[in-house]
Amino acid sequence: MTRMNQSSERSVMFFQSDTSDAFDAHPHKAAVGFACALLIGLQVLFAELSHAAVAPVLFDPANYASFANSDSAETIRPGTQITLQNWQRYKNYLPFGIQVLYSSQYRWHVDSSPEFTITVGPTVDYTWPRQYLEDTEKYGNQTRLIRLDSGGNTIENYIAGLPFPIPAEPHLADKVIYNARYGPNPTVLWWPWTAFMVDRFLNIRITSEGHAQFYRLSHLSTPSLPINPDYGKGYLKSQRSDITAPEDIKYAVDLILQPDDPTKLSERYIYVPQLRRSYRYSTAARCTYQNNSSDTTTREFSFDTANVKNTLLGEGKILALEHATADPAVLYSLGGIHVKSSVPGWTKPALGQWEVRNVYVIESVFLRDNPARKCLSHTVLYIDKDNWLPIGFEDYDADGNLWKDYIFTYMEVGNRAQGGNFMILHHQTVLNLKETHASVVTVASVPKLDNDVPAEHRNAANSALPSSIMSVNR
DSSP states (O other): OHHHHHHHHHHHHHHHHHHHHHHHHOHHHHHHHHHHHHHHHHHHHHHHHHHHHSOOOBOOGGGGSOSEETTSSOOOOTTOEEOTTTGGGGGGGSOHHHHHHHHTOSSSOOOSOGGGOEEBOOOOOOOOOHHHHHHHHHHTTTOEEEEOTTSOEEEESOOSSOSOSSOOSSSHHHHHHHHHHTOOOOSEEEEEEEEEEEETTOOEEEEEEEEEEEEEOSSOOOTTSOSSOGGGTTEEEEEEEEEEESGGGTTOEEEEEEESSTTSOOEEEEEETTTTEEEEEOOOSSSOEETTEEEEEGGGGOOOTTSEEEEEEEEEEEEEOOSOOSOHHHHTSGGGBOSSSSSTTOBOGGGOOBEEEEEEEEEEEEOTTOGGGGTEEEEEEEEETTTOOEEEEEEEETTSBEEEEEEEEEEEEEEGGGTEEEEEEEEEEEEETTTTEEEEEEEOSOOEEGGGSOHHHHOHHHHSSGGGGGGGGO
16 A cells, blocks of 8 residues: 555655745746645646536437447458547447446546557456366256246256357347356355555555455266255355455455345345454345445446336447466456546556457346335346356446446456366456445455365355354354
8 A cells, every 4th residue: 555655755855845846946946946835736627527517418319329340341440549639430349338438528538648548458268167067968958948927037947058059030129137146166266366445646555465265055067976965945145255355344245145046135144353253244225335436336246137117228249358368477467547637547558458248238227116226227238148247237227327347357267177268357347437435356466266265265065154164263
C-alpha cells in the first residue's frame, strides 16, 4: 500500500516545495507559481466534474444489436492492435461496457497509454475434461426445462455434464444460462487472492487477502467419485473464503452454499473470529451493500437462475482475454494489470493477448416478486459458446442507467487426472460507474486443483459445509 501511494504523495510534496521556494525568492514568482498551481487544480476539478456531469447511459437493446455476427467469416487478424486512436474500427467486437470505457464518458475510461493496448491473438479452443464430455454425450438429451408459475424456468432430469449440448429455441436464453450454471468445474479448486478498491481520486486500499476453495457438491464428472455424493445432497456448489489479511479480519471465514434447486436462495455463513462463533447471513434482500461498498450486493451471493426472465439479445463475436500468459512473474503479481489507473483492473499487454470469442448475449430481468428489482432493472451477460463462462456483464440500476461493468480474465489450467483442462479466473474487475469506484480481485499465487489442493481443504465433506468453518479455532 505504501508503494502504491508514493507517487501521489510525491506530487503533493513537489507542489508544496515549488511554491514555497518561489515565495521566498521573489513575490512575483510566488504569484505566478500560485496562479499555475490554481490553474492545474481547476483543470483537475473541471475534468472530474465533466465526467460527473455527463448524461448516464441508459439501457437500450439497440446497443447490443451491432456485434460482429457469429455465423459470419468476419474476424480480426491476429497481431492487430487496438488503441484509443483506432478502437471505433473494432467496436463491433467489444462488449458494450468496454465501448463505454473507450468513449470517455465516465471517470473510468481507456486512455492513450500504450499499456491500454489490446493485442489480438489466435482463438484457442477449450479442451474439455474427458469425463465431463462423456457425461454430456450420455445424459445431455435428458434435461428438460419446466415452466414455473412465476414466469421463470427451472430444469428436471439433469444428471451430469452439460445440460443442453446444442441449445436451441424455444427458451434458448434459459438453456444458455443453465449451461453456464452447470459448466465444467474441478471437484475442488484452491484459489489464493488479493483484493483492492480504488476511489475516484485513485486512492487505493487493499481490502483483503486470503484463499478461496470452490467445491462441486453434486452432478460431478470426476473419475472415482459418485455423481451425487452423500455429503453434497441438496447442494450444487460451495465457496469458502478464508481471510488471512488485514489483521483486523484475519481468520474470518465466509461460506456460501448454492442449492441444487435453482429456485432456492443461496445460504451464506460467516465465522467472526473476534466472537469465536459463526452466524447465518441472509441473502434474501439482493440489494444490500456488502463489505461497505456498492460494488458488491447480496445479489452476487445468490444468482437467481429460475427467478428471472432471460432474453437472447444476439449471438456475436466478442474480444476477451481467456488465456493469460504462463509467465509466473506477471501472472501472480499486480504487474499484469492496471492498479492506479483510469481503468483499475484493465489488463496490460504483458498479461496476454485477447481472442475473438463466439458468445451469446443474454438480457436477464428479475421477475416481479424478486427483490433484486429494487436496485437492478437489467443485467446483460456475455456467455462464451465454447466453455460456457461469462466473459463479462453489465448491470443497470432501477432507473435503467448503466451502473456496473464486470470484466473477467481467465487462464486455462490442465488437469491430468481429469484428462482435460479447466478455465480458472485470473481476475475480476467491477467498475462502478455511478459511485465512481472500482473493485478488483486477482489470483495471488498458483491455484491448485483437486488432488493438488492443500490437504486441509481437499476433502469437501470436511471443508465445504457450514459445520467446518468453526475449525479455524484450532
